[in-house]
Amino acid sequence: MVDRDDRGRLRALRWVAHDLRAVNLGLLALERADTLEMALDTANRAGAPTQNFLLAGADGRIAWTLSGPIPRRFGHDGRLPSSWADGRRGWSGWLEPAEYPRIVDPPSGRLWTANGRVVDGAWLDQLGDGGYALGARARQIRDVLLERDRFDEPDFLKLQLDDRALFLERWRELLLATLTPEAIRADSRRDEVKRWVADWGGRAAVDSVGYRLVRAFREEVRDRVFGPLTAACRQADPRFDYTLFRQHEGPLWQLVSRRPPHLLDPRYPDWPALLLDAADAVREKLTADDRPLAAHTWGDYNRTGIRHPFSRILPWLSDWLDMPTLSLPGDLHMPRIQTASSGASERLVVAPGQETAGILHLPGGQSGHPLSPFYRAGFDDWAKGKPSPLRPGSTRYRLGLGPARR
Numbered sequence: 001m002v003d004r005d006d007r008g009r010l011r012a013l014r015w016v017a018h019d020l021r022a023v024n025l026g027l028l029a030l031e032r033a034d035t036l037e038m039a040l041d042t043a044n045r046a047g048a049p050t051q052n053f054l055l056a057g058a059d060g061r062i063a064w065t066l067s068g069p070i071p072r073r074f075g076h077d078g079r080l081p082s083s084w085a086d087g088r089r090g091w092s093g094w095l096e097p098a099e100y101p102r103i104v105d106p107p108s109g110r111l112w113t114a115n116g117r118v119v120d121g122a123w124l125d126q127l128g129d130g131g132y133a134l135g136a137r138a139r140q141i142r143d144v145l146l147e148r149d150r151f152d153e154p155d156f157l158k159l160q161l162d163d164r165a166l167f168l169e170r171w172r173e174l175l176l177a178t179l180t181p182e183a184i185r186a187d188s189r190r191d192e193v194k195r196w197v198a199d200w201g202g203r204a205a206v207d208s209v210g211y212r213l214v215r216a217f218r219e220e221v222r223d224r225v226f227g228p229l230t231a232a233c234r235q236a237d238p239r240f241d242y243t244l245f246r247q248h249e250g251p252l253w254q255l256v257s258r259r260p261p262h263l264l265d266p267r268y269p270d271w272p273a274l275l276l277d278a279a280d281a282v283r284e285k286l287t288a289d290d291r292p293l294a295a296h297t298w299g300d301y302n303r304t305g306i307r308h309p310f311s312r313i314l315p316w317l318s319d320w321l322d323m324p325t326l327s328l329p330g331d332l333h334m335p336r337i338q339t340a341s342s343g344a345s346e347r348l349v350v351a352p353g354q355e356t357a358g359i360l361h362l363p364g365g366q367s368g369h370p371l372s373p374f375y376r377a378g379f380d381d382w383a384k385g386k387p388s389p390l391r392p393g394s395t396r397y398r399l400g401l402g403p404a405r406r
Contacts, residue, residue: 006237011081014091016050021069021094023047036061036104043067044097050130052113058352064103064111064118070095070127078128101127110145114138114335134246136167136333144335153357154387156349160335161385163204165211167333171218172197172210174256178275192293193283204331204338206299213282215298215331220278222248225255228265299327302340304383306363308370320370323363323379347382350390358390 002013016022024047033039036057043053043065050068075089076082084090101123103111116138117124144159145151151159165172179194193213200210226242233240242248255263259271268274286296308321330338337344343363350358365377381388 005081014084016069016071019069021047027067036063039063040065040100040102040104041097044095044100052115052118054111054113056352061105062109062111063105064113065100066127070100073128077125095126099126108146110142112138112141112145114141131246134249134333136249137335137337140164140166141335153349153351153359157347157359157385157387160344160347160349161330162335163329163331164334165200165202165204165214165331168211168214168218169202170253172200172214174275175214175217175279178272178279183276187280189283190279193279196293203329204298204302204334204336205329206297206302206327208298209294209296212286212296212298212301216282216286217279220281221256221275222252224265224268224274224278225252229263297327298329298331302329302331302338303327304338304343304363305340323376324383326383328383344382348390356389356391359387360390361385361388 002011005011024045026042026046027048029042030039033042036055036059039055039057040053040063043055044067046067048068050066050070053065053067055063055065071091072093072095073090074092082089101119103118114137115133116135117132119127140162141159144162175197176194179190179197184191184194196209197213198210200214201208204211222243226248230240230242233242256271256275264271265274268277283293287293304323304326306323307318311318311321328338328343330336330343332339344361345363347359347361350360360378361382362378363382364379365372365374367374367377369375378388380386
C-alpha cells in the first residue's frame with residue numbers, strides 16, 4: 001500500500017523494479033557486442049532502470065533505444081492510476097527487443113535526448129508518459145548539432161555550457177508588451193522593471209536581473225492562469241500539483257496567446273489585467289526584503305547547494321563536508337542545466353580512440369575523505385566550465401595498502 005486517493009481508497013504501486021526481470025548483469029554483454037544490433041539487444045534485455053541509450057559503432061553507425069525492461073500493458077496506458085482488481089487492466093509479461101522503439105542511422109546523422117521525448121505515434125503509446133522533460137533543452141541542443149558537420153571536444157563542451165535563454169524569449173516579449181506606457185504612467189515603478197527586462201542579455205547569466213524577472217513573471221502568470229482551472233482538483237486532494245505535469249507550457253502559452261474570456265480568472269476584467277498583476281507581483285516579491293531590484297540578479301537566486309548527507313544532520317560539519325556555495329549561470333530549460341537544487345552531475349566529451357583529448361567535469365573529487373586535498377578536486381573546473389582532462393596526468397602521489405604493522 002502506498003497511500004489513499006481523494007476518496008479514501010487504498011492505492012498500491014506496481015513497479016518494474018519489483019520484478020526479478022528488473023535486475024541482472026546483462027549490460028556486461030556490451031563488452032562482447034560486435035555489431036550495433038547486438039548492442040541494442042543487450043541494452044533492451046538489461047536489468048536496469050529504463051534510460052535513454054545512445055550507441056555509436058566503430059563503423060560510424062549510430063542508434064538510440066531504451067535500456068531496461070518495459071512491461072506489456074493491457075487495458076490502460078499507464079498515465080493514470082487504475083485498478084487491476086477485475087483483471088481487465090494490468091501487465092502481461094515484458095516487451096522483447098524486437099518490439100522496443102529504435103532509431104538507427106537517422107538521415108541527419110545526429111542523435112540527442114536531453115531527457116526529452118524522442119518518439120511519437122505508436123511508440124509513444126507503447127511507452128506512455130514517464131515524465132519526460134519539456135523539449136526546449138533538446139531543441140536547443142539539436143539546433144546546434146545541425147549547424148555544421150564537424151565538432152571537436154571544445155565545441156561539445158561549449159554546447160553543454162550553452163546558457164542562452166531561448167525558451168524564455170517569448171515570455172520576455174510578452175512582459176515588455178504588458179508594461180505599456182499607460183501602465184508605467186499608472187505606476188512609475190514598472191519602468192525600472194521594463195528597463196531591466198529590455199536589457200536582460202538573453203542568457204541565464206549570474207549578473208542578469210532581467211532574466212530573473214522574466215523567469216519569475218512566467219511562474220506568476222502560470223499560477224494565475226491554472227489556479228482557477230485546477231481549483232476543483234486541489235479541493236478533492238490538497239496534494240494535487242499541476243506543475244508536476246512537465247508539459248504544461250503548451251497549454252499555458254495557448255491560453256495567454258488566445259486569451260479565451262471563459263477561461264479567465266473572474267478576479268480580472270481582462271487578460272492584460274492578469275498579466276500586469278503578475279508583473280507587479282514579481283517586483284513586490286523580489287523587493288520584499290528591502291533590497292533594491294538591482295540586487296536581485298539571477299546569481300543571487302541560482303546558487304549551488306551540493307551538500308554531504310551528514311552535514312544535513314550535523315550542520316556544524318558543513319565547512320568540511322560540503323562543496324562551496326557559488327552563483328552559477330544556467331537554468332532548467334537550456335543545455336547548461338543548473339538550478340539551486342539540481343544540475344549536471346558530470347560533463348563528458350570523448351571520441352573513441354582520442355581519449356587523450358577528452359574532457360571530464362565532476363562537481364567533486366574522487367577522495368571520500370573531507371580532509372584530503374583531493375576531496376574537492378575538479379569542482380572549480382566544473383563550476384567555471386574550464387576544460388579538464390579525462391585522462392590522468394603524470395603520477396604525483398601513490399596510496400599504498402598493506403598489512404597492519406604489529
